[in-house]
Amino acid sequence: xxxxxxxxxxxxxxxxxxxxxxxxxxxxxxxxxxxxxxxxxxxxxxxxxxxxxxxxxxxxxxxxxxxxxxxxxxxxxxxxxxxxxxxxxxxxxxxxxxxxxxxxxxxxxxxxxxxxxxxxxxxxxxxxxxxxxxxxxxxxxxxxxxxxxxxxxxxxxxxxxxxxxxxxxxxxxxxxxxxxxxxxxxxxxxxxxxxxxxxxxxxxxxxxxxxxxxxxxxxxxxxxxxxxxxxxxxxxxxxxxxxxxxxxxxxxxxxxxxxxxxxxxxxxxxxxxxxxxxxxxxxxxxxxxxxxxxxxxxxxxxxxxxxxxxxxxxxxxxxxxxxxxxxxxxxxxxxxxxxxxxxxxxxxxxxxxxxxxxxxxxxxxxxxxxxxxxxxxxxxxxxxxxxxxxxxxxxxxxxxxxxxxxxxxxxxxxxxxxxxx
Numbered sequence: 001x002x003x004x005x006x007x008x009x010x011x012x013x014x015x016x017x018x019x020x021x022x023x024x025x026x027x028x029x030x031x032x033x034x035x036x037x038x039x040x041x042x043x044x045x046x047x048x049x050x051x052x053x054x055x056x057x058x059x060x061x062x063x064x065x066x067x068x069x070x071x072x073x074x075x076x077x078x079x080x081x082x083x084x085x086x087x088x089x090x091x092x093x094x095x096x097x098x099x100x101x102x103x104x105x106x107x108x109x110x111x112x113x114x115x116x117x118x119x120x121x122x123x124x125x126x127x128x129x130x131x132x133x134x135x136x137x138x139x140x141x142x143x144x145x146x147x148x149x150x151x152x153x154x155x156x157x158x159x160x161x162x163x164x165x166x167x168x169x170x171x172x173x174x175x176x177x178x179x180x181x182x183x184x185x186x187x188x189x190x191x192x193x194x195x196x197x198x199x200x201x202x203x204x205x206x207x208x209x210x211x212x213x214x215x216x217x218x219x220x221x222x223x224x225x226x227x228x229x230x231x232x233x234x235x236x237x238x239x240x241x242x243x244x245x246x247x248x249x250x251x252x253x254x255x256x257x258x259x260x261x262x263x264x265x266x267x268x269x270x271x272x273x274x275x276x277x278x279x280x281x282x283x284x285x286x287x288x289x290x291x292x293x294x295x296x297x298x299x300x301x302x303x304x305x306x307x308x309x310x311x312x313x314x315x316x317x318x319x320x321x322x323x324x325x326x327x328x329x330x331x332x333x334x335x336x337x338x339x340x341x342x343x344x345x346x347x348x349x350x351x352x353x354x355x356x357x358x359x360x361x362x363x364x365x366x367x368x369x370x371x372x373x374x375x376x377x378x379x380x381x382x383x384x385x386x387x388x389x390x391x392x393x394x395x396x397x398x399x400x401x402x403x404x405x406x407x408x409x410x411x412x413x414x415x416x417x418x419x420x421x
Contacts (some may be wrong), residue, residue, distance in 0.1 A: 009219075009247070009418045011309060013132060014132070023104065023105055023106060023107040023140040023141055023142040024061065024067075024099055024102040024103075024107040024109075024140055025059070025060075025061040025176075025178035025399075026061060026178065026394075027061050027063050027064050027102070028061060028181070029060075029061050029093055029178045029179070029181065030058070030059065030060045030177070030178065030179060030180050030181055031057075031058075031059050031060075031061070031176055031177060031178040031179065031219060032056075032057070032058060032059075032177050032179065033055075033056065033057040033059065033069075033151055033174060033175065033176040033177075034054070034055075034056050034057075034174050034175060034176075035054070035055045035056075035057075035151060035153065035172040035173055035174025036048070036051065036053070036055075036173060036174055036234045037051070037052075037055055037073065037075065037170050037171065037172045038051050038053070038055030038170075038171045039075060039077065039168055039169065039170050040052050040168065040169040040170075040171075040174075041077060041166075041168050042166035042167050042168055043076075043118045044162075044166055045087070045162075045168075045312065046079055046080055046081060046082070046165055047077035047080060047086075047401075048078045048079075048080055049076060049077075050075075050077045050078065052072055053073060053089075053170070053172075054073065054075070054123075055071055055072070055073040055074035055079075055172055055174070055196045056071065056072050056073075057069045057070065057071040057072075057095075057176075059097075060096075061099075061102075061178075062078075064099075064102055064103075065098060065099055065102075066096065066097065066098060066099065066198035066207030066217060066245075067095075067097040067099055067109070068094065068095070068096055068097075069096075069097060069111075069113075070092075070093075070094055070095075071092070071093060071094075071095055071113070071115075072090075072091070072092045072152055073089075073090075073091040073092075073170075074088075074089065074090055074091075075088075076088050076089070076091045077089070077179060079122065079336075082122070083148055085122040087119060087120065087121055087122065087268045088119070088120035089117070089118075089119055089120075090117070090118050090120075091115060091116065091132055091157070091159070092115050092116050092175070093113045093114055093115015093116065093134070094113055094114065094115060095111045095112065095113035095134075096111065096112055096113065097109045097110065097111045097138075098110045098111070099322075100174035102341060102370075104140065105142040106139065106140070106141050106142075107139065107140045107141075107149075108137065108139045109136070109137065109139070109140070110135075110136070110137050110184070111134075111135065111136055111137070111138065111139050111155075112134070112135045112136075113129065113133070113134050113135075114132065114134075115131070115132045115134075116130075117128065117129065117130060117131070117132035117157075117159035117160075117161045118130075118132065118161055119161050119162065125308065127218030128161045128162055129161050129163040129358060130159055130162075131159065131160050132157060132158070132159040132161075132335050133157070133158050134155050134156060134157040134158070135155075136153060136154045136155040136156055136170075137153070137154055137351065138151065138152055138153030138154065138172075139151070139152050139153075139275065139286065147177060147178055147246070147263065148175055148176070148177055149175065149176045149177075150173075150174075150175065150176075151172075151173070151174050151175060151176040152172065152173050153170075153172040153173075154169070154170070154171055154172075155169075155170040155172065156169060156170075157169075157170055157276040159276065163231070167412055168324070175339075178334055188315060189202065189203075189215075190202055190203050190204045190206075191206060192204045192208065192210045192214050193210065193215065194210060194212065194214035198212075198213065198214065198344075199213070199214030199215040200215055201214045201215035201216065202212065202214070204216055204368060205227055206315075207227075208225070208226070208227045209226060212351050214228050216418075219232060220232055220234045220235075220236070220244075221234075221236055221282065222234045222240045222244055222342075223240065223418055224240060224242065224243065224244035228242075228243065228244060229243070230243040230245055231243070231244050231245035231246065231405065232244070232246055232283070234246060235257065238255075238257040239256060239257075240255075240300075243371075246258075246405045248285050249262060249263070250262055250263050250264045250265075250266075250274070251266060251382075252264045252268065252270045252274050253270065253274075254270060254272065254273065254274030254388055257421075258272075258273070259273070259274030260273040260275055261274045261275035261276065262274070262275065264276060265287070268285075268287055269286070270405065271401045277301075279292065280292055280293050280294045280296070281295075282298070282300045282304050282305070283300065283304075283342065284300060284302065284303065284304035286375075288302075288303065289303070289304030290301065290303040290304055290305055291304045291305035291306065293302070299421060301335070301339040301342075302335055302339050303335075307339070307343065307346070307418065308418065309418055310416060310417045310418060311336055311339065311348070311415065311416040311418070312415055313336060313374070313413070313414050313415060314413075314417065315328055315329065315331055315332045315375065316329040316332050316333060316413075317329060317412070318370050318373075318412075321358075321389045323366070323369035323370045323372070323373045325373060325377075327389055333377050333378065333381070334381065336378065336416060337377075337378050337381035337382060337383050337387060338381075339365065339410055340378065340383045340387070340416075341381075341382050341383060343421075345420070345421055346387070346420065346421055347387045347388070347389075347418075347419045347420040348387065348388055348389075348416040348417060348418060348419060349373045349388075349389045349390075349391055349416070349417040349419050350371045350372075350374050350378075350388055350389065350390045350391070350414065350416060351371060351391055351392075351393055351409060351414065351415050351416075351417050352365055352366075352367030352368055352369075352370045352391070352393065352414050353367055353393050353394070353395070353397050353398075353412065353413050353414070353415075354392075354394055354399070354411065354412055355395060355402050355407075355411040355412050356395045356402040356408070356411070357402075357408070360394055360395055360396075361394075362396045363394035364391070364392050364393070364394030364395075364396075365392065365394075366394070367392035367393055367394050367401075367414075368390065368391065368392025369392070370392070371390045371392055371414055371415055372390050374414045375388050375390050388412070389419070395411070398411045399413075
């Protein structure tokens with residue numbers, strides 16, 4: 001009989017190689033089983049090996065790996081000494097099954113259990129009973145892709161119902177039928193390792209790393225997912241573009257987080273800090289430096305040219321016989337204020353001059369008022385008043401011939417004479 005069972009088991013395993021349906025109950029689903037039993041009895045029982053035993057089970061699939069099953073078995077083997085008389089056996093217990101390949105057509109399992117066993121002997125009024133223990137293996141095979149499965153099982157059973165322990169070999173074959181609803185299936189449509197029921201970010205790109213909610217990781221916290229981040233490891237708080245790289249708002253090749261000179265004009269060469277180059281180190285960038293290669297350490301104006309004895313204010317003109325500035329003077333005075341603010345140690349005398357037309361006394365007063373107007377303008381643009389003195393020289397210091405119109409125009413002037421550096 002055992003040889004027949006082993007051959008049948010091997011045949012069922014071969015048939016079960018195709019994965020077309022569930023042979024086992026699905027996780028979360030209960031099931032019923034009914035099997036016939038052939039038993040090889042312990043010789044000390046004095047009964048004949050026989051068919052006729054029956055086993056019934058009510059089980060539950062706890063998860064993908066384990067079942068728990070309550071089972072009852074009954075048998076009535078004949079005594080060897082009195083063939084016409086049988087011995088009634090009853091067993092009840094709980095099995096735990098370790099299931100393999102639950103989702104496939106052929107599903108093997110191992111089992112172990114404990115329970116209660118009693119024996120009713122012919123001619124006796126007592127019913128010996130005791131604990132029962134068993135281990136074994138079995139299989140389920142889907143029948144025609146239906147819910148009904150063929151179930152085969154081997155069980156090695158030991159009981160203590162009689163005076164001494166006895167052990168039997170039980171070979172069972174029957175059917176198993178699941179019923180009721182199963183637990184929700186674990187489905188992961190986008191294959192990110194997070195079940196759809198818990199996935200807050202469905203349709204994650206294949207291969208992308210995700211968190212426990214199924215959302216792509218953003219390891220550096222810059223708001224760009226790792227799969228699209230071309231600059232991983234961006235420091236926290238740094239503004240980035242859609243590719244995850246720090247912004248370079250002025251397009252100078254230095255990212256904003258490192259750019260010490262934002263808003264550099266397009267195309268201007270810059271250093272590693274994003275600041276325009278100043279090759280001669282005079283504080284005026286190359287783009288604006290009209291006097292490149294200035295000697296190191298000399299004071300320069302905002303155009304990068306050395307400040308010598310005085311700062312000429314060519315183009316600063318006034319209305320005739322007035323201290324009111326003519327249009328065009330403001331931009332020149334703005335540059336002068338910027339130069340003085342760039343060189344805070346310089347002190348100046350704001351000197352006013354006129355041509356020789358008119359009375360000398362009047363011209364001196366007029367030149368003084370014009371110098372004061374220039375001083376007031378510079379002060380309004382940030383130059384400290386204690387750095388400037390005012391003096392009107394009138395017609396006393398001409399620089400050109402007052403006999404010509406061109407010469408007079410040159411003599412009507414205001415200059416900033418350097419008094420201290």
